Structures are given as C-alpha cells and as structure tokens.
Amino acid sequence: MESSIKRPKLSDKIVEKLETLILQGSIKAGERLPPERELAREFGVSRPSLREAIQKLGARGLVRSRQGGGTYVVDNIGTSFSDPLLALLDSHPEVHFDLVEYRHTIEGDCAYYAAMRATDEDKARIREAYEELQRSYEEQALEREAAADARFHLSIAEASHNMVLFHTVKGLFDLLKHNVITNIGGMYGRRETRYNLKKQHDAIFEAVMASDPDRAREAIQIHLSYVERTLADLKREEARLNRGGAALAL
Numbered sequence: 001m002e003s004s005i006k007r008p009k010l011s012d013k014i015v016e017k018l019e020t021l022i023l024q025g026s027i028k029a030g031e032r033l034p035p036e037r038e039l040a041r042e043f044g045v046s047r048p049s050l051r052e053a054i055q056k057l058g059a060r061g062l063v064r065s066r067q068g069g070g071t072y073v074v075d076n077i078g079t080s081f082s083d084p085l086l087a088l089l090d091s092h093p094e095v096h097f098d099l100v101e102y103r104h105t106i107e108g109d110c111a112y113y114a115a116m117r118a119t120d121e122d123k124a125r126i127r128e129a130y131e132e133l134q135r136s137y138e139e140q141a142l143e144r145e146a147a148a149d150a151r152f153h154l155s156i157a158e159a160s161h162n163m164v165l166f167h168t169v170k171g172l173f174d175l176l177k178h179n180v181i182t183n184i185g186g187m188y189g190r191r192e193t194r195y196n197l198k199k200q201h202d203a204i205f206e207a208v209m210a211s212d213p214d215r216a217r218e219a220i221q222i223h224l225s226y227v228e229r230t231l232a233d234l235k236r237e238e239a240r241l242n243r244g245g246a247a248l249a250l
Contacts, residue, residue, distance in 0.1 A: 010045060010049045011049050011050075011052040011053040011056060012053075012056075014043055014045055014049060014050055014052075014053035015053045015056050015057060017043060018033075018053065018054075018057060019057070019062070022062060022073055023163045023167070025158055025166060025170075027073055028073065029073050029074065029075055030072060030073060030074075030075040031072065031073050032070045032071070032072050033054070033063065033070070033071045033072065033073070036050055036051065054071055058071075061074065062074060096231065097228065097231065097232075099175070100224055100227055100228045100231065101228075103224055104221065104224050104225075104228075106165060106168060106169065107153060107156075107157070107169070107220050107224065108217045108220050108221055109160070109162075109165060109217070110153075110156050110157040110160045110162075110165050110166075110169060110220075111156055111160075111204060111207070111208060111213075111216035111217050111219065111220040112160075112213045112214070112216055112217040113159075113160035113161065113162055113165070113213070114126075114156045114157070114159035114160045114208050114216065115207060115208045115210070115211050115212055115213040115215070115216035115217075116211070116213045117159065117160065117161045118159040118208060118211070119159075122155075122158065122159035123159070123208075123209055125155045125158065125159070126152070126155045126156060126159060126205065126208060126209070127205075127209070128155075129148070129151045129152040129154075129155040130152055130201070130205045132148045132151065132152075133145070133148040133149060133151075133152045133201060134198075135148075136148040136149075137194070137198055149201075150173055151173075152201065152205075153169065154169055154170060154173055156204070156208060157169035157170070158170075159208070193230055196226060197223075197226075197227075200219065200222060200223035200226060201223070203219040203222070203223075204216065204219040204220055204223060206219075207219045
C-alpha cells in the first residue's frame with residue numbers, strides 16, 4: 001500500500017536550512033546571500049532547486065533582490081516593534097523602568113546560556129564588543145558609548161544560542177541604545193557611577209569568558225539592579241529640582 005504521506009520538496013528543505021542560518025544570525029539582516037553556485041555546492045543541490053527556495057523566501061518577505069544583482073536578507077528582521085517603543089519612551093519616561101525590569105528577565109538568561117554555550121568564535125565577538133566599550137569609556141563619547149553598550153549586551157545574547165532570546169534582544173537594539181542615551185547617559189555624568197558601570201561590565205565579561213553561568217547571570221542582575229537604583233535616584237533629583245523651580249516662580 002502506497003503511503004499517503006508526502007515527501008517534502010527539496011526546495012522546502014533548502015528553505016529550512018536558509019531560515020535556520022538567518023535565525024541563528026549566520027546570515028544577518030541586510031547581508032547579501034552567498035552566490036548561487038556557492039550555496040548549491042554547500043547544500044549539495046542543483047541551482048534550479050536553490051533558485052526555487054530563494055523565491056519562496058522572497059514570498060515570505062525574508063529576502064529581496066537589489067538593483068545591480070544579488071539577493072539580500074531584508075533589513076528590518078527583528079526590528080519591527082522597535083519604532084513604536086521608541087516613541088513611547090519619548091512620551092512616557094516611566095516606561096524606562098519597565099525596560100530595565102524587562103532586561104532583568106531576559107538578559108540574565110542570555111548571560112547564563114552564553115557562559116554555558118559560547119564558542120571560541122562567540123567569545124571573540126564578545127571580546128571585540130567589550131574592547132570597543134572600553135574605548136568608548138575612555139573617550140566619553142555618549143552616542144558611541146550607548147551603541148557600544150548595547151552591542152556588548154547583544155553579543156552576549158547571540159552567544160546564548162537561543163534563537164528566541166537572541167532575536168528578542170536584537171529587536172530591542174535601537175531601543176537599548178536610545179535608553180542609554182536618554183537615561184543611563186545621565187548617569188555617566190557622575191564619576192563614581194561611570195566607574196561602577198565599567199566594573200559591572202568587566203564582571204559580566206569575565207564571567208561569560210570563564211564559562212561560569214551562575215556568575216554571569218548574577219553579574220547581569222547586579223548591573224541592572226544598579227542601573228535601576230541609580231535611574232530612580234536621578235528621577236527623584238530631577239523631581240526635587242523641578243519642585244524648587246516651581247516654588248521660585250510663585
């Protein structure tokens with residue numbers, strides 16, 4: 001009796017492989033796919049089957065062809081929910097505390113799994129992001145510092161090898177940079193605060209590189225608890241100054 005179960009098409013298997021590479025970040029948003037010949041050789045398939053798979057990815061909105069040749073992963077993968085949150089942060093400062101609470105929930109797990117699973121290649125990326133953050137501290141360039149801070153945390157999320165965690169943090173990348181500039185940036189005006197933040201990032205880096213999951217999670221939690229407390233202090237100070245200014249205006 002002939003089986004009624006349909007065998008998956010070869011192009012569907014290729015689609016699955018390419019989607020996995022995109023999800024894992026092996027092929028990044030905005031990046032050009034390798035040439036057809038190279039991909040066909042790597043997957044051991046014919047070029048017509050590969051072309052069919054790429055067409056299916058295009059229909060799903062994951063890749064698109066660009067003028068001048070080449071197929072690229074779309075730029076906005078993992079960022080579709082960032083812009084509304086950026087607007088929300090601008091109009092509702094109290095949401096900054098919600099973001100820190102959310103980071104407590106997700107980044108502790110990222111650090112834990114990164115320390116457990118990071119490959120040599122992952123650790124090289126984390127080290128590169130960490131060293132860039134150190135240079136930005138020395139130069140005290142706020143926007144560069146914010147981007148380097150967010151990139152450091154993103155490199156740890158990528159090393160977790162949990163695709164849901166990675167893409168959640170990746171989607172928050174612009175939001176994290178914005179949060180550092182508009183809020184945490186105010187913390188850097190205090191020499192003691194800047195020193196503490198630097199030491200906390202050192203502790204996170206060392207724990208992940210030492211493959212110590214529990215210490216990595218604890219280091220992230222200490223860092224974010226400190227950010228939360230210091231941010232609350234800044235808000236209280238701002239409110240006190242505003243009250244003082246209002247009293248003088250009477």
